[in-house]
Amino acid sequence: DQQVKQNSPSLSVQEGRISILNCDYTNSMFDYFLWYKKYPAEGPTFLISISSIKDKNEDGRFTVFLNKSAKHLSLHIVPSQPGDSAVYFCAAAPQINDMRFGAGTRLTVKP
Amino acid sequence: DAGVIQSPRHEVTEMGQEVTLRCKPISGHNSLFWYRQTMMRGLELLIYFNNNVPIDDSGMPEDRFSAKMPNASFSTLKIQPSEPRDSAVYFCASRSGQGATQYFGPGTRLLVL
Numbered sequence: 001d002q003q004v005k006q007n008s009p010s011l012s013v014q015e016g017r018i019s020i021l022n023c024d025y026t027n028s029m030f031d032y033f034l035w036y037k038k039y040p041a042e043g044p045t046f047l048i049s050i051s052s053i054k055d056k057n058e059d060g061r062f063t064v065f066l067n068k069s070a071k072h073l074s075l076h077i078v079p080s081q082p083g084d085s086a087v088y089f090c091a092a093a094p095q096i097n098d099m100r101f102g103a104g105t106r107l108t109v110k111p
Numbered sequence: 112d113a114g115v116i117q118s119p120r121h122e123v124t125e126m127g128q129e130v131t132l133r134c135k136p137i138s139g140h141n142s143l144f145w146y147r148q149t150m151m152r153g154l155e156l157l158i159y160f161n162n163n164v165p166i167d168d169s170g171m172p173e174d175r176f177s178a179k180m181p182n183a184s185f186s187t188l189k190i191q192p193s194e195p196r197d198s199a200v201y202f203c204a205s206r207s208g209q210g211a212t213q214y215f216g217p218g219t220r221l222l223v224l
Contacts, residue, residue, distance in 0.1 A: 006153075032211045043202055043215030044154070058113050089154055098144070098167055098201070103153030 003027045004092050006038050006102035008014070010090070014110055019077040023090030026071065030092035035064060035075045038087045048075070080109045113137070115216035117203050123222045129191040132219045134207030135184055144177055145188050146202040147163060154202070160186065193223045 004022045006009045031052045034045035050057040050064045050073070056061075057064050063076045077084055087106050093099040116135040137145045144159040158182055160167040163180045171178070175194070180186040190197055200220050204213040 015121055033210065036215075041217070043204070043217050046212045047214065094151070098159050100156065100210065101146075101154035101215060 002103075003030075004090055006081075006090055006098045006101040006105050008105050009064050009103070010106040010108070011066055012108045012110060013080050015082055016079045019075075019080045019084065019107055019109065021077075021088050021090070023075075023102055024071055025073075025100075027094070027100075028071070029085050029094040030100075032093045033066060034062070034073070034091045035062075036089040036091060036092070036101075038089065038104070039084040071099045078105075082109050082111050085090065085109050115203055115205050115214055115218035117201075117219050119219060120217060121220045121222075121223065124193055125224050127192045127195055128223075129189065130193045130197075130221060130223070132188040132190075132201050132203075132221070134186045134188070134203030134216060136186070136203070137207075137214055138184070139205045140205035140214070141183070142206040142213075143180060143186050144204040144206070145186070146204065146215075148200045148202060148218070156189070171219070190221075193221075195223045197221060198223050 003026050016054045034049040035047045035066050036045040037047045048059050048062050050066050066073045085108050087091040087104045091099045118133045142161050143158040147155050157170045158178045159179045178188045200218045202218045204215045206213045
């Protein structure tokens with residue numbers, strides 16, 4: 001039962017352009033949402049988070065948007081850089097309990 | 112400060128053998144999680160512990176899998192007997208009681224022949 005879905009397995013963008021990664025969830029009890037980034041042969045690392053009381057959180061080039069009514073969140077990276085090339089996982093948690101991850105989206109940023 | 116430590120980093124074994132994966136969480140973190148990553152299913156939560164007590168093991172695939180956390184600084188995930196379909200990368204993560212962010216180890220890449 002995939003409670004968190006990332007429907008795009010891969011995304012390719014040109015350096016300097018915007019990258020938009022999408023995530024949908026089904027459980028209305030999820031209250032806290034996170035994005036993790038994973039490079040090959042490494043564990044996922046925390047990137048940015050948002051709680052359900054907000055609809056936007058920004059950290060430098062990274063912005064996460066949350067649409068609770070649509071059960072949808074997205075990660076925007078602007079401008080995209082080649083070093084952003086990685087697998088991005090969306091995760092959701094009911095408060096601080098266990099987190100459910102999506103299957104990941106592989107982002108490739110071309111120079 | 113050391114992050115989450117996992118060992119071994121790579122494991123190759125034959126079908127039917129017992130496999131034990133090890134994890135040392137970040138000191139002071141009171142929650143520990145085991146995940147499995149596959150191409151088909153992405154990151155799946157297998158089990159998690161709070162204060163060394165297993166809270167949710169509904170993600171454990173079957174009885175061949177077991178996990179223990181004998182103390183706050185060590186956990187094991189055991190597969191007995193192993194099967195080729197268990198081949199995956201297994202991650203351990205830990206979290207403090209103050210937030211939802213989990214910190215992942217580098218993973219153990221398991222190949223069962």
